[in-house]
Amino acid sequence: MAVSGPDAARFFYGEDNLERHDALPAPVVDTLFGRGVHTLDDQAHKARKALFVALLMHQDGIDTLAALTGKIFDEAADGWRGGKPVSLFDGTAKVLADAVSRWTGVPENAFDLDALTADLLAMVDGFATLGPRHVRARVARVRLERRFAEIIEAARRQEPTDTAVSRTAHHREDGHLLDAGTAAVELINIIRPTTAVTWFVAFAGHALDRWPGTRARLRAGDDEYTLAFVHELRRFYPFAPFLGARARHDLTFQHTSIPAGALVLLDIYGQHHDQRVWPDPYEFRPERFLGRRVGAFELIPQGGGDPRTGHRCPGEKITVAVLGTLVQRLARLDYYLPPQNTAIDLSRVPARVRSGPRIVLS
Numbered sequence: 001m002a003v004s005g006p007d008a009a010r011f012f013y014g015e016d017n018l019e020r021h022d023a024l025p026a027p028v029v030d031t032l033f034g035r036g037v038h039t040l041d042d043q044a045h046k047a048r049k050a051l052f053v054a055l056l057m058h059q060d061g062i063d064t065l066a067a068l069t070g071k072i073f074d075e076a077a078d079g080w081r082g083g084k085p086v087s088l089f090d091g092t093a094k095v096l097a098d099a100v101s102r103w104t105g106v107p108e109n110a111f112d113l114d115a116l117t118a119d120l121l122a123m124v125d126g127f128a129t130l131g132p133r134h135v136r137a138r139v140a141r142v143r144l145e146r147r148f149a150e151i152i153e154a155a156r157r158q159e160p161t162d163t164a165v166s167r168t169a170h171h172r173e174d175g176h177l178l179d180a181g182t183a184a185v186e187l188i189n190i191i192r193p194t195t196a197v198t199w200f201v202a203f204a205g206h207a208l209d210r211w212p213g214t215r216a217r218l219r220a221g222d223d224e225y226t227l228a229f230v231h232e233l234r235r236f237y238p239f240a241p242f243l244g245a246r247a248r249h250d251l252t253f254q255h256t257s258i259p260a261g262a263l264v265l266l267d268i269y270g271q272h273h274d275q276r277v278w279p280d281p282y283e284f285r286p287e288r289f290l291g292r293r294v295g296a297f298e299l300i301p302q303g304g305g306d307p308r309t310g311h312r313c314p315g316e317k318i319t320v321a322v323l324g325t326l327v328q329r330l331a332r333l334d335y336y337l338p339p340q341n342t343a344i345d346l347s348r349v350p351a352r353v354r355s356g357p358r359i360v361l362s
């Protein structure tokens, strides 16, 4: 059963209504998420989630990652100059994979950066599609889980430090370390989705092209407007289309019965384009977020409710901070879009800008 709207989100995240194990299709687990925190419930979820909250929701750490990403983006953009078209998508993905690897403390020579970036993108790009992209996603997951398990084992042979690699390696539940494979899955659950912010940077390139009036306040470094722009990006453009969970017992939602075990889908895209919540939902208008307090169940590209206790994404603050830094930098770059097809390709999940977009820096 599909449900939509803030009341549906409240119901979806309501204590004791739904559970996650067995809710995600195997093709999604075997590519995008791995067998980790996304599939846990109750006490097991609480214990695992504590690790992510500690690693990802600390303001100093968020600021450090955003600043590092900005610095690496500036260096990369210098290399994009010279008149040749560059894919904003590919260029940004490499910046993000580099920044998050350094921030989490992945040993410097553990990966070839291009190969790592390609594998991280493949896991996101192929989870919802059968065929070659899906095969590529599975191969990427197997390869990265194996390599990250080695990195976890190496970290265990060293004194604990403050990095995410070390803290994941030494994280204990019920007094026991996680097996190295599971610890690897959870480390990838930080590195992969940070790289996935690429999709939204590409959407920002699309938005700046379609609505050039949005550029000035970003360029000026107006942080309040930048936050509004980032929220509007995450509302307007499609990313995760829906979330799934199973009814723990017989339930009723808005007079409709949901039998125990039934799959409940929360329609994210539908909620973000519901005009009762967002007037003129198909207009890209960052101003709608200025001065607006966003409720915990209204804007849900990364889930709803409380990320500390429920399944809501613990990386949302990181996403917002990193995107804010990058969209301001993008707005300040002097570039143009050569002729290309910038349509949003909805046949892909996640959708993406068909051409990248490709930009030319002067």
Ligand code: HEM
Residues within 6 Å of the ligand: 037, 038, 039, 049, 052, 056, 189, 190, 191, 193, 194, 196, 197, 198, 200, 239, 240, 243, 301, 302, 303, 304, 310, 311, 312, 313, 314, 315, 316, 318, 319
């Ligand atoms: C492109 C940006 C991102 C999007 C669209 C996104 C979206 C989501 C969604 C929809 C969920 C599932 C919520 C649920 O099951 O109720 C989720 C969970 C999660 N996300 Fe993100 N995310 C993003 C970025 C990040 C980042 C940057 C990190 C880490 C640095 C991260 C780490 C996680 C983790 C660990 C979970 C599992 C939480 C749990 O099951 O308790 N995500 N994300």
